Amino acid sequence: MINIKNVSKNFTLHNQNSVEIPVMENANLTVKPGECVGLTGASGAGKSTLMRMVYGNYLTQAGRIMVGDLDIVTALPRQILELRRETLGYVSQFLRVVPRVPTLDVVSEPMLAVGVSRDAAHERARELLTKLRIPERLWQLSPLTFSGGEQQRVNIARGFAHEYPAMLLDEPTASLDVANRETVLSLIEDAKARGAAIIGIFHDEAARARVCDREIDVSTYTPKVV
Amino acid sequence: MTPLLKVENVSKYYGNRLGCRDVSFELYPGEVLGIVGESGSGKSTLLNCLAGHLEPDTGEVVFDTRANGPKDTVTMSEPERRMLSRTDWAFVHQNPRDGLRMSVSAGGNVGERLMAVGARHYGNIRSTAIDWLDKVEINEDRTDDRPSEFSGGMQQRLQIARNLVTGPRLIFMDEPTGGLDVSVQARLLDLLRGLVRELGLSAIVVTHDLAVVRLLADRLMVMKDGHVIETGLTDQVLDDPQHGYTQLLVSSVLQV
Incomplete structure (x- = not known):
């Protein structure tokens, strides 16, 4: 459902002497329907960045990100909008x-x-x-x-209101008490059971162990600073 | 799908001064496009060229008309263009005084647009007008009051009702929330979002308020010195700006 292939990203800061900051190099990841993959790595390794690239929130410089039949890297804005409406859900840490x-x-x-x-x-x-x-x-x-x-x-x-076939979850259980955490985890399990492909970031190890089928350490894709 | 509006290489000069140059984009049904930039960047010039208020020096503005399909509005006849601006188009001015008749009642302001497209039955016109005043949260007992007796926020909502009553498909907005209290602004934003979703409207919104476009626009176009320097999904342009000026613009926003 989600297929990330040889993806790279850098930020160029034009107002700070055009510094180039490479943040992601040759990232690869595949998520099948009904599967949940956890992203791990230290803070700043690029977990949220990768997730935002999949959502089309950040541009991707190289590679391919397929969600269903659409390549996010080359898709037109209105194709991404349609994808977000119908297919790809995103739970961020902030309510806007x-x-x-x-x-x-x-x-x-x-x-x-x-x-x-x-x-x-x-x-x-x-x-x-x-x-x-x-x-x-x-x-x-x-x-x-x-x-x-x-x-x-x-x-x-x-x-979780609309049943998206693909979902991105950025720390959905952070700052929740035990009972609510349990509810959220069961929502994720329900989504998996109906066939949703999920990429998640969980700092809570027990939660990660419970819902994630695999883990990917994003720091292996962090470019080495010379 | 045919784009509702297809703009190609639109340029406008004021004498030797540049208004806007080589602007091209497509707008599809149901889309909201935001245009941001500092004052003098050419965003209002562009909007006026698109809405037929100014004649661009070069370029095409092709609108998908109901009757005859895509037609260039720059070269079409004046009566045709006027008909469009009374039916399929709406223009919400920054200053409601520019879009309302201040000495005619609120109901009359809404009814006038209906009469311009042929409505003649007084009872129907009045009930439609009251219906729309209700949609923009203006109480029925204010129907016969003049907009000059309304607050700024109410005037702006009345202007929106007047514009939307004929069921336009494309709405041009020039700083629709400029000069309003933030509390009124929030209500207006919610109203506009609801109308866009329920009626499937397309809109082009010119503003310098990045928070407004984030909540209202699907896509964003950033202008500087008459040129379009960056376009993309609204959240992508705001969260991962590529052009130096956009980066400066986004990083200059004050946090509340």
């Missing part, structure tokens, strides 16, 4: 939403975008929010007023 929009609508949005009816979308949003222990009295409020852990869980609810 229009201020003052109720939580229920924030969670429903990805489903409305693929044409699910408003009632059905709200129904599923309620189910997810309940599962993730967001108290019902908060549903009509904007998540921007919530605590860090609550925002994180709203973000997860939003990320």
Whole structure:
């Protein structure tokens, strides 16, 4: 489902004497449907960078990143948008939403975008929010007023609202208590069971051991600084 | 799929001064394109060329019309272009005073667009107008008030209702949230996003506010000195900018 081949990336900082910082060299990775691959490596090794490259959030200088039939590296913006709407989900560590929009609508949005009816979308949003222990009295409020852990869980609810065939999870269990961590892990297991291909970053080793079928150490792709 | 709007090598000079040069892009149905750049970068000039308010010196602006398919709006006749701007196009000005009749009631402002495309039944016009005022969260009991009695945020929402009532397919926006309180701005952004999704509108939004384009636009075009220097997915351009100027622009945003 996801196939990363000989991928390289560098950042050029034009306003700082055009310094070139190579961050990724010849990365390779394949994820099959129903499989979860964990990215490991020290902080700064490029785990999130690789994930963002797969999502099309960062440009890739060389190589090929296939998600389904689409090569992200050469795809047109509107092809990537369609892919993100239908096929590829991404749960980041940060919640980014229009201020003052109720939580229920924030969670429903990805489903409305693929044409699910408003009632059905709200129904599923309620189910997810309940599962993730967001108290019902908060549903009509904007998540921007919530605590860090609550925002994180709203973000997860939003990320799992539509059943994407491929998913990228950037520390979905960070800063969660035991019960919520358990819920998130079971959501991931459900997604795998329905055939989703998942790339995840987990700092929590027990969580990684439980949901990941394989691990890839990203630091092997970090260019050696001379 | 046919692009809704296909822009090719549009240039505009003011005498010897450059407005914008060699701009080309395609916009597909349902897409929102953001254009950012500092003041004087040519973004408003470009928008006015696209919307038929200015005549570009060179280039084509091909719009996929309902009746006759793709047609170059630069060379089409004035009546044809005026018909487009009353039906398939909408233009939301930065200053609502430029897009509203300030001495005509709110309902009349919305109704006028309907009459311009042939609506004559007073009852229908009024009920449609009230329906749209409700969509942009203006209370029915303000229908007969003049926009001069409205707050800036309400005027802007009224302008949006007036523009969208005829069911346009392409909406041009020039700093739609400029000069509004942040609280009003948030509500307007949510409103615009909802309308774009529900009605399948395409939009071109000119702004200098990077936070606004991040929330509103799918794609982004960065302009400097009349040239387009970078284009791409909005989040990609903002998170991994390639051009020196874009990097400067993104790194200059104040964090709240």
